[in-house]
Amino acid sequence: MAKIALMGHGVVGSGVAEIVMKSAQSLAKKAGTPIEIKYILDLRDFPELSYSDKFIKDFDIILGDPEVSVVVEVMGGLHPAYDFVKASLQAGKSVVTSNKELVAAKGAELLAIAAEKHVNFLFEASVGGGIPIIRPLHQCLGANEITEIAGILNGTTNFILTKMIREGSTFDAALAEAQRLGYAERNPAADVEGMDACRKICILASLAFGSHIYPDKVPTQGITQITPEDVQYASDWGGVIKLLGRAKLGGDKKVQIAVSPCFISRESQLASVDDVFNGILVRGDATGDVVFYGKGAGKLPTASAVVADIIDVLKAQDTIATLHWKDGDGSNLADPDAEELESYLRVSGPNAAQAVQQAFGPCTELHRADAPAEEFACILPAMAAALRRAKLEELEARGIAVLGSIVVAEV
Ligand code: HSE
Secondary structure, three states: OEEEEEEOOOHHHHHHHHHHHHOHHHHHHHHOOOEEEEEEEOOOOOOOOOOHHHEEOOHHHHHOOOOEEEEEEOOOOOOOHHHHHHHHHHOOOEEEEOOHHHHHHHHHHHHHHHHHOOOOEEOHHHOOOOOOOHHHHHHHOOOOOEEEEEEEOOHHHHHHHHHHHHHOOOHHHHHHHHHHOOOOOOOOHHHHOOHHHHHHHHHHHHHHHOEOOOHHHOOEOOOOOOOHHHHHHHHHHOEEEEEEEEEEEOOOOOEEEEEEEEEEEOOOOOOOOOOOEEEEEEEEOOOEEEEEEEEOOOHHHHHHHHHHHHHHHHHOOOOOOOOOOEOOOOOOEOOHHHOEEEEEEEEEOOOHHHHHHHHHOOOEEEOOOOOOOOEEEEEEEEEEHHHHHHHHHHHHHOOOEEEEEEEEOOO
16 A cells, blocks of 8 residues: 655645545556555645545644655645655655646756655656656657757646637636636746746756756746737738747757747647647657647646656656756757747838838738738748847837737747
């Protein structure tokens, strides 16, 4: 009998408890031993639950109980999650977590402690909700050098964009529904400002490229500036707007990494990833493109990934050596200002078309119905981000308002 402790009984934690109790027999077969949740740590009381006797409020009870071999952290946030996870690993307990903030901030350190103590620190649920992506990256795709990862990594923003495009919902109404469905972070700014997607691309890139990439090193932009007009122009161009996390290995072995809304072609496999679904494209030197698709948020999809990690921990004889990266200082990152991409531009002002062409040279004009006479939109040729920014500043200095600027991603 394996005894585990669950830290957090929110959306994901309650899903983990539900699956562990409902599927006890099949999980016992898969793990090679029955699984019992001995404790659930939560500050709240849940007297209505049939398992209300398991709730505790003191982490030291878990830490001090030698029967507990696996700690499942689904509290979210950095503190106290980091302190509890670190102490658990140091005490020789394996840890399973869904906490992307924790892994993105402390992954290298916690993996090193797990290895030193011959236990495991697993976090399949931290990226892509129910989609298997961490395990495929370090196991199934182990024969490859990964050259690029690009993904729709945030279910909430994808849900919002889909609702705005398909149903004409307002941003606020779509966000409120995402919150009601349990997709959004406690502070949904982390979703809509791109931080959540940033943490996830950092985790994937750290694993794929071998050294820790910290979120504060990654240029990050969310979806709050996207307007229905931009969506119409994307459609005229032949594509859609998606919030992408992108990480690409250059010929110089530097990683170009960013999070931002992107124009992507309708032909892209990511273009039809809608609602709360996530899609992650992994390019390997042997496999070519592999695309992972599934529900990126929500109670049971995320709990499914947590429970799969619990099974793996219980089957493992030692630390899983392939799930590893070293600490990083950012020296393996390419200069974001040097990234050369095409981009969409929407401006407004007197003689806007002429001003844009004077600044940028010839560009491909885009159209939408009922555009005001002073509005102009086009696809600009590929140029370095720094040069584009300087030219946009020039335009604004000449009285042209920049209403939208979105890079074109080839994915
Ligand atoms: N808020 C996150 C999302 C939850 O919307 O993708 C899953 O990580």
